[in-house]
Amino acid sequence: MKTYGNIKVAIADDHEIFRDGLRAMLQKQQDILLVAEAANGKELIEQVKSQEPDIVISDVKMPVMDGAAATRHLSEHYPQVGIIALTMFDEEDLIIDMLEAGARGYLLKNADKNEIIEAIKSVYQQQPYYCRHTSNKLAQMVAKSKFNPYKQKQKPEFNEREVDIVADICNGLTSKQIAEKIFLSVRTVEGLRLKIMEKMEVKNTAGIIIYAIKNNLYKPNNV
Template sequence: MKIHGNIKVIIADDHEIYRDGLRMVLVKQPDIELIAEAADGKELIDHVKAMQPDIVISDVKMPNMDGATATRYLAENHPEVGIIALTMFDEEDLIIDMLEAGAKGYLLKNADKYEIVEAIKSVYNQQPYYCRHTSNKLAQMVAKSKFNPHKLHNKPEFSERELDIITYICNGLTSKEIAEKIFLSVRTVEGLRMKIMEKMDVKNTAGIIIYAIRHHLYKPGRV
């Protein structure tokens, strides 16, 4: 884990209004320092070369050079920089392009300030980040892509009950729906969900789905 200090961040987005909003979030964080802004991929690369940030938050669609092209260059030439893709909710293919190019996580543009900060700190500490608003469809697309950040040294073991819950989660059921199916309280299911996330070292439902598919824990029709 990196030592926490000021996490140096560069943001890249061709929409000035969105950059303004993101800047307002970041400047209020005591351990995050916004060191530059870019309006396209070429400008982003120039800033990274000059300022050596820890984290880059980059839109996927930008003029002159798009996010995936810039990400591919940075991943090859500045692998120490953690890149977070920034996109609209209906741009699943572009998110996959960014992740396969070298991004370590992604945020949808409707993410709140708490999630933005969480994503920055996760990627800064070498952990992938999947937006909380990830659809089941997108999670499965990520899991089947070339993006594979999971490098656990010890593969965790899951109980039969946990495997059942993992399958229900992958099938899109809520904790309440799962509780009704396996005759447990919602609170118990939530507790088991938290334990599963801890074992997988993920932070939300998208992480569970992606991990489960990657590690062949999700078997359609099992439950």
């Protein structure tokens, strides 16, 4: 597992005001070093070639060359670079395009500072990152896509209770609802939920849903 030094980050977005805000936030982080900015995919490829970032945060919609095309090129020529897609809430198909092109995670543009930092550090450690605000619909779309970061990993074992809780989470139940269903305290269910996330190496509910469907722990009713 990589240790944190200065994680070198490049950002790509055609909106200068958004880049300004992202730059100001990243420059305040002690263990993150912003090394490059780009306004389109072509510029991003040139910056990655010259600056060798560890992480790229790229908008999906950009002029000249869009995020998916740039991601395909970077994944082929610079596979060591972790790419995080940056998107609006209603661009599910574009998120799938980015992940299938080689991105290792995605963030919605309304993500807060802490989530952006968490995404950078997760992808830097070669762990996928799914935005906390992922809808159940999008999580299932990601799970059914060609994107699969779990192929080479040794599969952890889940007991019957954990599998049942995973199914309840995938069906949209809250910890309180699960606790009432299986006659446990909410605190106990939260503890089991954390244990499940640790086994899956995911950070949130979206991660649980995507992992569960990808690894046949849960089958959606509409499949």
